[in-house]
Amino acid sequence: MTVTASDAPRLSAWRSYLADLWRRREFAQYLAAANLRARNANTVLGLAWWVLNPLMLSLVYFLVFGILFGQVDATPRYLPHLLSGMFVFNFTVLSMTGGANSILGNMSLLANIRFPRLILPISALIESTIGFLASLVVFYALAIPVDGIWPSLRLLVLPAVLVLHVLFNLGLAAITARLVIPFRDINNLIPHFTRLWLYLSPIIWPLSFVTERAPWVTDWLPLNPMVPLTGLYRWVLMGSDLAPGTLEAGLAWSLGMFLLGIVAFVRYEGNMVRHI
Structure with missing residues (x-):
């Protein structure tokens, strides 16, 4: 691909933004740690509630x-099937809500300090990732005695699957963070959207339950990102079969959502303070 003269300033601005984001990575970690402490300060079980x-x-x-x-x-x-799906889905839901809340909960920071605003949804994603990793330990703590599902060499692929999931979640978090200031009602809509999404995903029910009763649904499955994501995790964690096209769909959804969310957020970032 040829870079024209008109593209050069735009590419330079993106490089500068990403470099600034990287320099302030410890700020994102600090925000995530501070939010974790504040959220669990008045609870007995603390971080355990994430699981x-x-x-x-x-x-x-x-x-x-x-x-x-x-x-x-x-x-x-069935129990490992359900647990794996719920933990994966909960990771995404917490990232979505965390993205919106990271903006609403840091209004004074946005108004008074200049920094890449993308740090806020990233800090929310760090929080939800910590909870998700803890849930994987709980998954095996239950799956081993209940169904004899032990970790296998497929766990070596887990970091790659996690990267795809994190990219997807960051894109979603950036979108909700982008929308929450001009459309404050989004926080009220997210629970209804995610509840519908849960019932339309292979979490409570296996895919076969739907496809055997309505074969035409098979052609529409790639439109639900939870289908490839849960499929990849179950292949890694449970040794389940991987349906054809699962990896390709997971890659497409993860990269597509990541790019869409980041571009939408960064382009709007300069207007955030005006709407606070």
Whole structure:
């Protein structure tokens, strides 16, 4: 690809922005640590709630859908299937809400200090990533005794899958952070959107449950990013089969959402203070 003279200033501005972001990486880490301390200061269990919330919700779904609706008998290794999906989904939801809250909770910082605003959703992503990594330990703590699922050599691929997931989540966090100032109602809409997204994803139900009853849905599955993401994690964590095209769809969603979110956020960044 040829870079024209008109593109040079734009590329230079992006390089300068990314360099400034890298220089201030410790600021993002500091914000994440400070937010973690503040959020858990008045709780007995502290950081454990990052894992306990999706875990308890998973147990509710296990009782309702697994026991009452018979998914335990219909779906092999249903509890690990449910837990892995819930932990992955919760990571994304926390990143989305964290992106919006990182802006709303730091208005004075935005108004008084000059720094790359993208640091704020990045700090929120650091928080949710810590909680997600802790949840993987809990996953095996339950999956080993319940279904005999042990870590395998596929865990060597986990960092690559995590990178794809982090890129996707950062893009989403940047989008919610971009939208929350001009559209404050987005914080009220996110819970309804994510609840619908949960029911449309292969988390509570296995993919086969839907595709066997409505084969036409198969053609639409790539439109849901949770399909490739949960598929990749289950391949790594549980040794499940990987459906054709899962990796390609995961790459497309992760890179696409990352680029869309970053570009949308950075282009709007200069106007943020005016709308505070």
